[in-house]
Each structure stands twice: as C-alpha cells, then as structure tokens.
Amino acid sequence: MAIDLTAYIVSATDGWTITPAGATRDWMDLTPQKFAYRCLPLAMANQAGWVLGCPLSFSVTWNGQAGLDALKFSFNPEDLGPNKGQITSHFGSGILTFSLPYLFRTSPGYGMLVRGPTNCAKDGAAPLDGIVETDWAPYSFTMNWKITRRREPIWFRKGEPICMICPFPMAMLEDVRPRVAPITEDKTLFKQYAAFVSSRSAGLADLFGKGTPFWEKAYMKGVRPDGSEPPEHRSRFALPGFEPGAVRAGAPTPPATGGSGGPGGGCPVTGHGPKPE
Numbered sequence: 001m002a003i004d005l006t007a008y009i010v011s012a013t014d015g016w017t018i019t020p021a022g023a024t025r026d027w028m029d030l031t032p033q034k035f036a037y038r039c040l041p042l043a044m045a046n047q048a049g050w051v052l053g054c055p056l057s058f059s060v061t062w063n064g065q066a067g068l069d070a071l072k073f074s075f076n077p078e079d080l081g082p083n084k085g086q087i088t089s090h091f092g093s094g095i096l097t098f099s100l101p102y103l104f105r106t107s108p109g110y111g112m113l114v115r116g117p118t119n120c121a122k123d124g125a126a127p128l129d130g131i132v133e134t135d136w137a138p139y140s141f142t143m144n145w146k147i148t149r150r151r152e153p154i155w156f157r158k159g160e161p162i163c164m165i166c167p168f169p170m171a172m173l174e175d176v177r178p179r180v181a182p183i184t185e186d187k188t189l190f191k192q193y194a195a196f197v198s199s200r201s202a203g204l205a206d207l208f209g210k211g212t213p214f215w216e217k218a219y220m221k222g223v224r225p226d227g228s229e230p231p232e233h234r235s236r237f238a239l240p241g242f243e244p245g246a247v248r249a250g251a252p253t254p255p256a257t258g259g260s261g262g263p264g265g266g267c268p269v270t271g272h273g274p275k276p277e
Contacts, residue, residue: 003110003167005050007102007242010140012082015055016101020239021164023047025119040220040235045118047237049166052100052143053159055083062094064150070094071147079158094147096125098162099140106134106167113168114143117161124149131168195225 007018023046028036037043056079061072071089083101090097104112112134116127128144143163147154156162183190196218203214218225222233 002107004105004107005167006105008105009101010103011086011099011101013055013101014081014083015079015158016083017053017159018050018102018242019053020237020241021047021049021051021117021161023236027121028119038215038220042119044234044237047239048118049113049164050239050242051117051161052163052165054098054156054162055086055158056081057156057158058087059153059155060096060147061153062147062150064094066093068092071096074153090142091144094150095128096145096147098143098145100143100163103138103140104132104134104165108135109170110135110167111170113166114141115164116143116145117164120161122154124152124154127162131170133170134167135170192225199225 023037023043025036025046028034028042056075058073058075058079061074063070063072068089068091070092071094073087075084086099086101088097088099089095106112112132113129114132115129116122122145125145125147128146130141130144132141145162183193200216203216206212207214220235222235223229
C-alpha cells in the first residue's frame, strides 16, 4: 500500500534541501578499508528516511545558562537571507531550534518519526527525537538540537543534514506482543543459531589468533547458515525523491506569528515560543 507524504510549503525554502538519506557517512568512509559498511544494519539505517539540509552556515555558542539568550549565533554574511530567522533559541537550556519551512501530511494512521540523521554523531550537539501525528495535525513542528558543550562554537554547515523524517505507523507499537523465551523452543532457529555461533567463533579465533581477515557475509548476502534464503532480503533502500516543485524559493509567507522566522514557532505541544498575534 502506497503511503502519501506531502511537504506543504509554509515559509521561505531558500537554501533548504529535502532528499532521500544517503548510505554513506564521513566517519564510516574513514574506517580502515571502509569496514564499517560491512555492517548492513548500519548502512540500512543510514538510508531509512529523508533528510533536510541546513539552509545556511552558522555557529552557535551556549554559555551554559537556561535563558533564551544563552545561545549566541554567528552567521556567515553571504548566507544571510529570508530564512535566517528560522534558526533560533525558542526553549532555552541550550536548545537550538530549526523552524522547518514545511507542514508535513501523511496517510491516515501514519505519523512522522523526526530525528537527527542516523549514525551521524556531531561533536557538541545532540539531536532530539520526536513523533508527530502528521496524519491530522494542521501544525508545523520544529527540529531541535541540544547543545552539550559550553562556551565553544558549534558549527552547522550549509547542506549538512539536520533533520531526518520517516513515516511511522502510529498503532504498530501497541500491537506488538513482546515475550522472552528459551531459544530451544524453536528447534529450527536453535540449529541455525548454533551453526552461526560455531562459524563466527572459528572466524574470530583466526582473526585474533592469526590475524586472518574475517567477515561474516551470510547476513549481508541474505542466506541462512544452511544456505537457504529468506522470502525477502534487503541490502538497500531506494526511496523516491519529492516530486519536482516541492522545494522552491520565494514561497508565499503565511501570517506572522512573532519573531520566529517560521510559522507558529516553538512547539505546538508545549506552547513555548512566540505567541500568536
């Protein structure tokens, strides 16, 4: 079943990008022989959504205090434009807020998992996750980062992914039936697991004892220890991009709601941020 995901433009999109998340990460490229990419779960998680790129370059410094004025911003003059006010301090306590220029709408029953780009650590700042009911809410939401290092400039560069979005079935978690059981309960699974442990243990013994390179490729290839294949195996996601025209500069500006640089400002749940006129 196709899931609709629409990004309605509600404020200036100058400098913003919204694209399928890529499989690569700089730190993974720098691992010896790029071995980090041998971990398929990592590579798959890298691609599991769409990312919004920062519209301009700037640095932010937190003085360690809780006030709204505890963040000091420094923008590159050449990047100043109509969306400068979309990057502000709404909540205090060292929280950096991006007012996204879109209001997202998803198919009924699907919300949005909103977070920072996966497997992409940033020194001095941590992205804050959220789940938004985008199937009904007429409210935009913000992307927030908690600055974790005091009195030191933290840089965000133009085009750097600052937000990752993924439609999320809202009822799924409550439909899960979790339980704990001994693996011997499933004889076929136990046999396959035992074969995996034996093979992996032998390979690790050679790696640490003899220095022989070892890479367990069965999961990457999508095969079980006995050589059989599951009904379906994925090694990548091929997400579609947003249709042409979804991102453009000079979008109409909705009625102002205060000095936020973005519609509504703050958070529709907490009510913090600029008050409506």
